[in-house]
Amino acid sequence: MGLNIAVIGAGVAGLACAALLQQAGHQVTVFERRNSIGSLGAGVMLWPDACAVLDRLGVLLSAMAVAGQPTVMLRQSPQGRPLSKMDFSALAAGSTYPLLSIFRADLMQLLADACGGIDIRFGTVVNAQRLTEIQQSADLVLGCDGRMHSACRQHLAPVHAPVYSGIVNVIGICRNIVETMESVLDTWQPDLRFGVVPVRNNSCYWAAAWCQPEGASRVVSLNDLRHRFQHWPVQSFLNGTDETSLRTIAVYDLDPISVWHDQNLLLLGDAAHAPLPTSGQGACLALEDAGTLADVLAESSSLTQVFTEFTKRRHPRTTAVQQLGRNMADQLFPRRRAN
Ligand SMILES: Cc1cc2nc3c(=O)[nH]c(=O)nc-3n(C[C@H](O)[C@H](O)[C@H](O)COP(=O)(O)OP(=O)(O)OC[C@H]3O[C@@H](n4cnc5c(N)ncnc54)[C@H](O)[C@@H]3O)c2cc1C
Numbered sequence: 384m385g386l387n388i389a390v391i392g393a394g395v396a397g398l399a400c401a402a403l404l405q406q407a408g409h410q411v412t413v414f415e416r417r418n419s420i421g422s423l424g425a426g427v428m429l430w431p432d433a434c435a436v437l438d439r440l441g442v443l444l445s446a447m448a449v450a451g452q453p454t455v456m457l458r459q460s461p462q463g464r465p466l467s468k469m470d471f472s473a474l475a476a477g478s479t480y481p482l483l484s485i486f487r488a489d490l491m492q493l494l495a496d497a498c499g500g501i502d503i504r505f506g507t508v509v510n511a512q513r514l515t516e517i518q519q520s521a522d523l524v525l526g527c528d529g530r531m532h533s534a535c536r537q538h539l540a541p542v543h544a545p546v547y548s549g550i551v552n553v554i555g556i557c558r559n560i561v562e563t564m565e566s567v568l569d570t571w572q573p574d575l576r577f578g579v580v581p582v583r584n585n586s587c588y589w590a591a592a593w594c595q596p597e598g599a600s601r602v603v604s605l606n607d608l609r610h611r612f613q614h615w616p617v618q619s620f621l622n623g624t625d626e627t628s629l630r631t632i633a634v635y636d637l638d639p640i641s642v643w644h645d646q647n648l649l650l651l652g653d654a655a656h657a658p659l660p661t662s663g664q665g666a667c668l669a670l671e672d673a674g675t676l677a678d679v680l681a682e683s684s685s686l687t688q689v690f691t692e693f694t695k696r697r698h699p700r701t702t703a704v705q706q707l708g709r710n711m712a713d714q715l716f717p718r719r720r721a722n
Contacts, residue, residue, distance in 0.1 A: 385409045386680075389521035391509045391535055393420060395666045396652025397527035398494035399673035401501050402440050407677055413503040414517065416532070420495045422488035423630060425554040425588035426580060428453075428567075429485060431478035433667035436674040438480065442493040450483035451582040456567040461615045466571065484567075484580045486556065486588065490666070509534050518647055523686060525676075526650040527669075530635060530657035539645045545635035547597040548659055548712060549719030552590055552632045553608065559623035560585045570615055574718050577617045589620050590660070594719045595633075603631045634660060636709070639702045644690040651676065656701035661715060662708030668701055 385408045390397045393415035401411045429437070429446075437443040456469040475482045509517065514534055518524050526535025530545060557579075564581035571577075579589045591608060605626050609618065637657040643650040652669035679692040712719060 386522040387520075388412070388523045388525065389414065389517045390525045390527055391514070391517070392526070392528035392533075392652075392654070393417070393495075393503055393505075394527060394529055394652065394669070395490070395494065396654075396669035396672055397525070398491070398498050399436060399440065399670050400525050400527060400651065400676060401503075402494065402497035403436075403673050403677040404680065405498070405501055407681060409680075411501050412521075413498070413501060414507040414509050414513075415503060415505050416508040416528075418506050420491050422491050424487040425556050425590065425628065425630070426484060426486045426582060427490065427666040428580060428663055429483045429490075429670070430664070430667050431475050431480035431482060433670040434480035434483060435478075436670040437493070439674060439677075440494070440497040442497050443480075445493055445496075446483060446485060446490070447481065449489045449583060450485040451580075452481050453484055453567050453581055454565055456569060458569040458571055461570055461572055461612075463616055484582050484588075486582055486586075511538060514538055514648075522647060523689075524648045526648055526654045527652050528654050530637065530653040533650075533654040535648060535650055536640070536654045539648060539650060540640045540642070543638060543640050545637050545657070548634045548636040549594055549597075549721075550592055550634045550659075550712060550716055551595045551603075552592045552634055552660060553603045554588065554590045554630050554632065555605075555621075555624045556586065556588050556628040557620045557623040558586050558625065560587055561619050561623070570617060571715060574716050575611075576715055577612055577615060577620075579617070579620055587620065589617070589624075592634075592660075592716070594716050594721075597633070601631070603629065605629065637705070639698075639705055641698075643694055643698075647686060649676075649690055649693065656705055658701075658705045659708035659712050661711035662704050664704045664708070668704060671700075672697060 388411045390413045405411045458466040569578045574594045576592045581587045643655045651672040683689045
């Protein structure tokens with residue numbers, strides 16, 4: 384029999400869960416604090432397991448039509464000296480699914496398309512009291528309300544507040560690449576990084592990152608970046624970037640949480656296991672969570688069984704990715720904890 388399911392948050396995890404669970408015959412309502420689907424942010428790379436979930440959602444071909452398929456990541460010094468190479472095709476070998484680079488606005492639109500007919504209540508901030516009301520009226524509540532403002536995590540694991548990572552990210556979109564790019568290009572020196580990901584039609588997104596004390600963050604402009612990366616081979620990407628696409632993000636980290644459920648509430652996505660951006664896997668984990676939840680709901684006869692099985696299948700992987708993100712952050716930004 385179909386369950387009455389409430390989803391808190393219309394981000395990557397929330398929309399993917401909503402669409403898959405509606406497909407499975409459940410009655411789904413989504414509560415989102417924003418007034419529309421969020422399109423802020425530059426882009427993400429989606430690994431094959433995440434693309435498998437897009438396939439289940441019926442949007443993989445549409446995603447491939449607007450995404451790039453970078454084959455390799457090259458890391459170089461600011462002087463252009465090769466440092467390392469990661470071959471994506473080798474990593475994706477054995478999977479029938481591709482590795483995609485996609486603008487976040489495109490990904491969110493595809494997920495929203497997959498949610499056709501679902502009641503999404505925009506402009507609804509779910510606080511503690513509202514959460515209790517929702518928990519009383521729904522059979523199952525999915526806490527997909529993200530890294531920073533998760534009322535669901537606050538309810539379930541109040542001691543698990545995000546902690547500043549020591550790193551600030553600035554992201555942007557360049558619609559005018561001068562030369563054709565097929566590789567992800569990561570220019571790096573200790574504590575300073577500029578990564579560029581090609582997408583399509585001479586467009587790419589990029590993320591600049593450096594160490595900074597907590598609270599020192601302010602909105603960064605293109606001119607600030609031109610100055611900071613003065614002699615780096617990234618100026619053409621900055622010159623092709625529209626200032627309005629820029630976003631400055633103080634990056635917060637979350638310790639792994641051992642228990643993701645309470646009564647009829649289950650945490651998923653960043654609310655449960657936000658990894659640092661250096662893992663490059665947060666959106667992938669959110670999509671994978673949705674696929675696993677749909678599977679265990681179909682296979683289980685009680686919510687207790689759903690929660691136990693979901694945690695068993697997902698916790699080792701999400702914890703490993705969180706650790707990977709931290710290890711990468713320590714390696715790339717050795718002074719991040721010094722501030
Ligand atoms: C710079 C950067 C680069 C990244 N690159 C990659 C990458 O290459 N690959 C990858 O896989 N991941 C990447 N990520 C991570 C990825 O963006 C996140 O992990 C992913 O968006 C998590 O999805 P989510 O649905 O859990 O949370 P979100 O997408 O954050 O969605 C949460 C939703 O909940 C809503 N919400 C929050 N609080 C409430 C409330 N109280 N009531 C109602 N609604 C609420 C929010 O408005 C939002 O819509 C990157 C992140 C950053 C910062």
